[in-house]
Amino acid sequence: xxxxxxxxxxxxxxxxxxxxxxxxxxxxxxxxxxxxxxxxxxxxxxxxxxxxxxxxxxxxxxxxxxxxxxxxxxxxxxxxxxxxxxxxxxxxxxxxxxxxxxxxxxxxxxxxxxxxxxxxxxxxxxxxxxxxxxxxxxxxxxxxxxxxxxxxxxxxxxxxxxxxxxxxxxxxxxxxxxxxxxxxxxxxxxxxxxxxxxxxxxxxxxxxxxxxxxxxxxxxxxxxxxxxxxxxxxxxxxxxxxxxxxxxxxxxxxxxxxxxxxxxxxxxxxxxxxxxxxxxxxxxxxxxxxxxxxxxxxxxxxxxxxxxxxxxxxxxxxxxxxxxxxxxxxxxxxxxxxxxxxxxxxxxxxxxxxxxxxxxxxxxxxxxxxxxxxxxxxxxxxxxxxxxxxxxxxxxxxxxxxxxxxxxxxxxxxxxxxxxxxxxxxxxxxxxxxxxxxxxxxxxxxxx
Numbered sequence: 001x002x003x004x005x006x007x008x009x010x011x012x013x014x015x016x017x018x019x020x021x022x023x024x025x026x027x028x029x030x031x032x033x034x035x036x037x038x039x040x041x042x043x044x045x046x047x048x049x050x051x052x053x054x055x056x057x058x059x060x061x062x063x064x065x066x067x068x069x070x071x072x073x074x075x076x077x078x079x080x081x082x083x084x085x086x087x088x089x090x091x092x093x094x095x096x097x098x099x100x101x102x103x104x105x106x107x108x109x110x111x112x113x114x115x116x117x118x119x120x121x122x123x124x125x126x127x128x129x130x131x132x133x134x135x136x137x138x139x140x141x142x143x144x145x146x147x148x149x150x151x152x153x154x155x156x157x158x159x160x161x162x163x164x165x166x167x168x169x170x171x172x173x174x175x176x177x178x179x180x181x182x183x184x185x186x187x188x189x190x191x192x193x194x195x196x197x198x199x200x201x202x203x204x205x206x207x208x209x210x211x212x213x214x215x216x217x218x219x220x221x222x223x224x225x226x227x228x229x230x231x232x233x234x235x236x237x238x239x240x241x242x243x244x245x246x247x248x249x250x251x252x253x254x255x256x257x258x259x260x261x262x263x264x265x266x267x268x269x270x271x272x273x274x275x276x277x278x279x280x281x282x283x284x285x286x287x288x289x290x291x292x293x294x295x296x297x298x299x300x301x302x303x304x305x306x307x308x309x310x311x312x313x314x315x316x317x318x319x320x321x322x323x324x325x326x327x328x329x330x331x332x333x334x335x336x337x338x339x340x341x342x343x344x345x346x347x348x349x350x351x352x353x354x355x356x357x358x359x360x361x362x363x364x365x366x367x368x369x370x371x372x373x374x375x376x377x378x379x380x381x382x383x384x385x386x387x388x389x390x391x392x393x394x395x396x397x398x399x400x401x402x403x404x405x406x407x408x409x410x411x412x413x414x415x416x417x418x419x420x421x422x423x424x425x426x427x428x429x430x431x432x433x434x435x436x437x438x439x440x441x442x443x444x445x446x447x448x
Contacts (some may be wrong), residue, residue, distance in 0.1 A: 008080075009077050011072040011077075012045065013049070015082070015093075017042070017047050019091055019134055020090055021042055021069070021092065023040070023042075024039065024040050024041075024044075024048075024092070024093045024095060025037045025038070025039050025092060025094040025095070026038055026040065026053060026097050027095065027096050028073060028096065028097045029111050029112070029348065030111075030344060031109065031420055032394060033292075033347065033349070034211075035213055035216070037094075037255055038055060038073075039054075041212055049075055049077060050074075051072075052073055052074040052097075052100065053073045054071065054072050054073075055071065055388060056069050056070060057071035057109070057204035060124075061240070062269050064152050070188055071099050071101060071102070071107050072099065072104070072107075073099060074101045075098050075101070076096050076098060077095070079094075081214075083094060084179045084245060085176075085194065085221070085225075088193070090305065092315055094277045095136055095349070098113055098114075098374045104409065108415070108417065110348050111180060111352075113210070114317075114412070114413060115205065115209055115348040115349070116206060116347060116354050117352075117414075118355050118356055119204075119205060119355070121359070122251070122355060122359060125362075125406045127252065127258060128204060128252045128253075129204065129205040129250075129351070130202050130203065130208075130251070131203070131204075131205050131247055132200060132203075132208075132247075132248040132352060133200055133212060133245050133246065133247050134244075134246040134247075134248070135197065135198055135200070136190055136195060136242075136244055136245070136343065137196060137197075137219060137243055137343060138151070138194050138195050138196070138230070138231050138233070138236055138237075138243065139151075139152050139194050139229070139230055140230075140231060140236070141228070141229065142228070142229050144396075149237060150226065151193040151194030152166050152188075154193045163264060163385060165447050166194060169228060169230075170187055170196055171220055173198065174187055176275070176319055177214075177215065178217055180218070182405060183201040184198055184199065184200060184201065185200065186199040187199070188275050190448035192237065193240070195243065196220075197202045198215070202211075202248060202250070202335075206346070209308060209348045212245075212343075213347065216232055218317060219232075221280065228309055230276070230357065232342075232343040232344050234291070234298070234342040234344055235295050235296075235297045235298035235299040240304075240381070241304040241305050242298065242299030242304065242306060244340075244341065244342050244343070244345055245300070245345070245418065246263070246269035246337055246338070246339045246341070247336045247337070247341055247351075247354070248324070248337050249335065249336045249338055249354065249358070250332075250335040250336070250384070251271065251272075251275065257331055257333075257334050258272070260272075260334040262331075263345065266314060266323060268323065268334070269330075272334070272336065274361040274366050274368070275358035275359070276323075276336055276361070277361045277366035278322055278359065278360045278362065278364075279358055280311070280359020280369065281319075281357070281366055282353075282357035282360065282406070282409075283310050283320055283392060284310070284355055284390070284399070284404070285357075285402055285403055285405075285408060286353040286408075286409060287340065287393050287403075287408050288356070288393070288394055288396065288399035288400050288402070288421075289345065289350055289403070290340055290341040290342070290353070291341065291344075291396075291399065292345050292396075293342075294395075294428060294429065294432045296396065297393070297395050297396055299342060300340065300392055300394070306339070307339045307340050308392055309392070310391065311369070312336075312369070320338070320339055320392070321338055323341060334391055335437075340392060349417070351412060352412050353412045356409075395429075395442065396425060396429050400429065404422055438446055
């Protein structure tokens with residue numbers, strides 16, 4: 001073990017003992033990004049850090065087949081955190097795990113290992129990948145038998161609703177995140193009723209993927225304690241904007257922002273332009289991963305502030321990529337904002353395919369298309385066609401068909417997850433196609 005790993009391991013064991021931790025929860029995700037966990041006693045922690053803990057992977061979606069079921073959970077000591085909500089029986093902690101085969105090699109079905117592999121590929125080229133997400137979500141009353149979402153307020157952008165429960169929930173959520181070493185940059189009421197946004201401060205992509213998983217858990221946990229339902233469903237309300245997870249992206253070479261250039265009018269380096277070109281060229285291929293539910297495509301429609309068109313601009317929010325103008329003199333803040341992902345995605349897989357698309361643009365020197373600085377929501381299809389501006393896939397089925405032909409996504413995800421993801425999502429689409437909605441009954445039952 002490296003000295004730093006030894007120090008972190010010793011810190012974990014010392015904290016478990018000194019804080020009287022009664023359970024350590026080992027966290028990992030399935031292929032769809034659902035958080036999974038099993039708990040071990042403090043006495044098992046040293047053994048877990050040394051050798052991992054075996055469990056039956058065949059019970060986890062997208063993991064092993066029954067005949068090759070056992071896998072190892074290897075705790076990443078750097079992710080150890082004491083959970084802020086202790087009960088009368090004592091404190092608990094959590095630690096994220098990499099999933100490995102019994103021989104210790106990386107397990108192909110583990111999304112965290114997939115991201116680590118893609119980050120290693122970037123590192124071999126000299127790059128570190130940094131992300132800052134803007135995460136939107138809704139608070140609703142607890143679901144009843146009708147499953148109809150009931151907002152808690154009628155607020156809009158930046159409304160100061162100081163006396164309502166949602167405001168206090170957001171404050172408690174931020175306090176909890178900070179306690180768990182997840183710094184928050186902004187938080188505010190979003191445009192839709194009962195919709196909120198919390199923006200996390202940028203960090204390396206692996207830490208951020210872990211942070212997004214923790215964020216979703218904390219938001220829902222804090223809400224549930226107040227008998228409120230928090231949801232990251234992309235489009236829960238009809239005719240109201242949905243929830244996105246805009247991603248602010250940057251590559252660094254050492255301490256230098258590889259996206260910055262003082263010689264460019266936009267301060268964008270050739271690396272930034274090629275990365276952006278890679279994202280644009282492969283956007284349709286990666287959309288099934290960044291927007292993985294049937295419901296995701298109810299958000300990606302014109303008129304609700306979500307991107308539909310594969311284009312870029314500096315301050316145009318109707319396009320897929322926005323180039324925010326950084327504060328004067330802050331070279332490290334030069335970044336790209338990728339606007340299509342939603343908070344229901346698996347962050348490990350989404351970050352992997354986004355990085356792979358950007359790196360492909362750099363490797364092959366893709367040329368960046370012209371800036372699209374018009375409001376594309378107001379442009380006709382023929383005008384868009386003249387500008388060679390394509391649309392993102394308009395359904396999960398379309399997105400899967402495009403993804404299936406993508407060698408880039410297959411390589412980024414690996415054969416195991418690539419094939420399982422396609423099978424699982426095609427099953428979701430078939431199930432959706434056979435469902436008879438209230439819309440259809442209301443429109444056709446009496447009139448036809």
